[in-house]
Amino acid sequence: GPGADLVSSRWIIDATRHILRTRNPDLALCYVPHLDYDLQRFGPRDPRSLRAAADLDAELAPLLEEAEAEGRTVVVLSEYGIGEVSRPVDINRALRRAGLLEVHTQDGMEYLDPMTSRAFAVADHQLAHVYVRRPEDLPRVREVLEDLPGVGELLGDEGKKEHGLDHPRSGELVAVAEPDAWFTYYYWLDDARAPDFAQLVEIHRKPGYDPAELFMDPLDPYVKVKAAGALARKKLGLRYRMAVVPLDPSPVRGSHGRLPQRAEEGPVLLCSRPGEVAGSLAATEVKPLLLRLAGIA
Incomplete structure (x- = not known):
């Protein structure tokens, strides 16, 4: 965390x-x-x-x-080499703006609805598995993601086979980021409507890895006080909520997932x-x- x-x-x-x-x-x-x-x-x-x-x-x-x-x-x-990055790519937001990803709202907060979405992505550093419900939507999904800055490659059936990614649970498409880019899991378009878990260290509810969990929110002047209070409640055996994660992914400077460009980066x-x-x-x-x-x- x-x-x-x-x-x-x-x-x-x-x-x-x-x-x-x-x-x-x-x-x-x-x-x-x-x-x-x-x-x-x-x-x-x-x-x-x-x-x-x-x-x-x-x-x-x-x-x-x-x-x-x-x-x-x-x-x-080391399972991977970490490369320098500077560009977060909001792949789910692109799918949502294209009318392919759906959410449901609860208490003013938005939650990804995979059952009604025509397409959504599970982000993992510089890879993202893109799940497409109907085959007829594949051309539209591919069109949206090929035009998204930061996407370097889209692997379909043949590409997944070539890279050993043709597993039954893989996405219909696998997106690979450009060398200086990485994928966020974010799908909301307004931070005021972010889900309750967005600012938590919560690996099971987020549809993808969130490296912003490695930071404390710089916009919250009381973030360390909140963290200390939550930690004290934890030690006392009380319920606690460690809401300290920023919603801005821009500070992230290292990522992995692409095949390395040079052997020394692997x-x-x-x-x-x-x-x-x-x-x-x-x-x-x-x-x-x-x-x-x-x-x-």
């Missing part, structure tokens, strides 16, 4: 060290979030991101030293056991590698 920082990563690293000491697992998986979050906030070249990488390196040192002392093999994996896999990894790996080859290194496969 908005407060995720080095403290979160440190807690997870210490928990992993505890598990390794007390449980001796064959395979331990540890996700360290704060570097991912800072690069999305600030972009990969920002001095704050470089400092976050150095800070994380220092925090990981005890874990790596203990793993080496115990004779463990360590694999460091994901990284490092292995402490020499000779086990040669050249590049497909993402689908990572699991067999880990099982083999753990002696499970």
Whole structure:
């Protein structure tokens, strides 16, 4: 959420060290979030991101030293490389303006109605799955999105097959953003009618990923006071509402989802056991590698 920082990563690293000491697992998986979050906030070249990488390196040192002392093999994996972005693309708003996306209103707030919409998008960073109810609407949806600034490519049936995205649950179209762009999930046209969850860290009700959750609303002068009050209610076991997320997506400076333009912008896999990894790996080859290194496969 908005407060995720080095403290979160440190807690997870210490928990992993505890598990390794007390449980001796064959395979331990540890996700360290704060570097991912800072690069999305600030972009990969920002001095704050470089400092976050150095800070994380220092925090990981005890874990790596203990793993080496115990004779463990360590694999460091990033699932993606984060690129610099500056343009949010409101793909659902474009579908709504074209009369393809429908909402229902409750207490003055608008909620996406997927059952009556002819088309809507589920946004995920630089990809968006576009679900189209009727085949006859596909040409119109494609026309709307091809004219939308920031959309670099629209994958239909053949394109999805080429990229391994032809899953039954994939959208009828998959939109790929241009290198400096990314997709918001927003569908309301007036912030005064945004749904109640829009300013919450709420991953299950939003039709797509919301990197604005990594920020606190700069337009609210009392945002930190509200956050502190909500946290206090949480600790007391009371109901609380952490409404601190901004509705302005423009501060986001890092995203991912496109295939990298250069190899150095892509994901990284490092292995402490020499000779086990040669050249590049497909993402689908990572699991067999880990099982083999753990002696499970």
